[in-house]
Amino acid sequence: MEKTSSTLWKRLEIFYATNSLANRLVLKQCLFTFCMNESELLRDRISKFITLFNDLKNIKVKFNDEDQAMLLLYFLPSSYKSFRETLIYGRDKLSFEDVKGHLLSKDKLNKEFGSDSKANR
Structure with a gap:
């Protein structure tokens, strides 16, 4: 079995x-x-996005942190347009962890206040 598992x-x-x-x-x-x-x-969806980037990193495909952050922002549904613009403009630096943190915080706030997430994005 060990040989078969190893081969597989x-x-x-x-x-x-x-x-x-x-x-x-x-x-x-x-x-x-x-x-x-x-x-x-x-x-x-963010988890799937991270998994995809990790798969690419594992085969030595490189993206810088800012590019990864921008891709995450632009893969969001169109209802996030104003959120996306708020994060992009008026900044000197944009990082993936920063974008991910803001997204998860916004999502958490929408759930806590019981608001319709589509109406408040």
Whole structure:
């Protein structure tokens, strides 16, 4: 069993964690077509976004922190337009952790006050 498990693990690693052109392109396609829907939980979508970026980092695809923050902002539903603009303009620096923190705080406030999250974004 150990030999079989080890062999299977190595095969999966080769298929999913290699820096092959096909794997890079599939992961980049997933990133560039990523979008968030109004009906999905924000926390779940951010988690999927982070997982996708970690998969890309594992095969040595690099994005700087500001680019990652901007992609997260622009993958938000259109109802976040004013939120997105507030975070972008009037700043000297934008980081992924900062954007993620603001999003999760906003989401938490919307839930705590029982407001309709679509109406208050």
